[in-house]
Amino acid sequence: MSTTSVAISDLTFNWRGQTAPVINIAALHIQQGEQLILQGPSGSGKSTLLSLLAGVHTPTQGQIEINGVNLTTLSNRQRDRFRADNIGYIFQQFNLLPYLDCLHNVQLACDFSARRRQQLQQKQTTPEQESKRLLQRLGLPEELFSRKASQLSVGQQQRVAAARALIGAPPLIIADEPTSALDSDSRHDFLSLLFEECQAAGSTLIFVTHDTDLTQRFQRQLRLQDINAVSGVVL
Numbered sequence: 001m002s003t004t005s006v007a008i009s010d011l012t013f014n015w016r017g018q019t020a021p022v023i024n025i026a027a028l029h030i031q032q033g034e035q036l037i038l039q040g041p042s043g044s045g046k047s048t049l050l051s052l053l054a055g056v057h058t059p060t061q062g063q064i065e066i067n068g069v070n071l072t073t074l075s076n077r078q079r080d081r082f083r084a085d086n087i088g089y090i091f092q093q094f095n096l097l098p099y100l101d102c103l104h105n106v107q108l109a110c111d112f113s114a115r116r117r118q119q120l121q122q123k124q125t126t127p128e129q130e131s132k133r134l135l136q137r138l139g140l141p142e143e144l145f146s147r148k149a150s151q152l153s154v155g156q157q158q159r160v161a162a163a164r165a166l167i168g169a170p171p172l173i174i175a176d177e178p179t180s181a182l183d184s185d186s187r188h189d190f191l192s193l194l195f196e197e198c199q200a201a202g203s204t205l206i207f208v209t210h211d212t213d214l215t216q217r218f219q220r221q222l223r224l225q226d227i228n229a230v231s232g233v234v235l
């Protein structure tokens, strides 16, 4: 039986000081384990929607449920805890800690989440072992594992950010243009690995990219402009 991963109803979001909403979505349902690509013109609100799903911003109106939990009923602290446990987020700007090495940047996700640590215990592995496995899988050369994040190329940082999102198998992975710095072959390889890891963990994947070469590889394709009832790109 499939369960609902994401349920949005009557969602609107205005940036502070703006009268027109940038997001106005009547309904959106995503099933657990679905792999969805979200596309749309620059400025149409893709990153804004992802930040609402991750509880980084709160809706102006409406509801967002992730795995049956209504984010809008949580306090800021509860939302932070919920995100750490349940959502792996690969940001456009990777948010790695520049002074930590790659391995510790990945393991950090477990420091903030008992749920992720438990998942690893069940798999009879440790945060360190799993960080190494994921970095290897995602194609980061082993000699870079102990290098500081600030001394990596952008493409290498994207791989570390992906490993950090995936560690401990959170039920939802949100990826905002995670392959922008990779060449075409690497992009396809990276996506295959992301699919495999999400599938193995049963995680839902929501992936934003402008790269139309990747569109057909996803089970479900969504154009934001088809579900977002706003008057146009808010400039």
Ligand SMILES: Nc1ncnc2c1ncn2[C@@H]1O[C@H](COP(=O)(O)OP(=O)(O)OP(=O)(O)O)[C@@H](O)[C@H]1O
Residues within 6 Å of the ligand: 015, 016, 022, 040, 041, 042, 043, 044, 045, 046, 047, 048, 049, 233, 234, 235
């Ligand atoms: N912090 C902010 N404060 C005010 N307005 C913002 C803020 N961040 C984004 N916006 C505006 O919200 C709209 C949607 O931006 P968003 O970044 O979500 O678009 P996007 O579809 O992800 O674009 P891109 O494909 O270029 O990354 C834009 O008009 C943008 O200017």
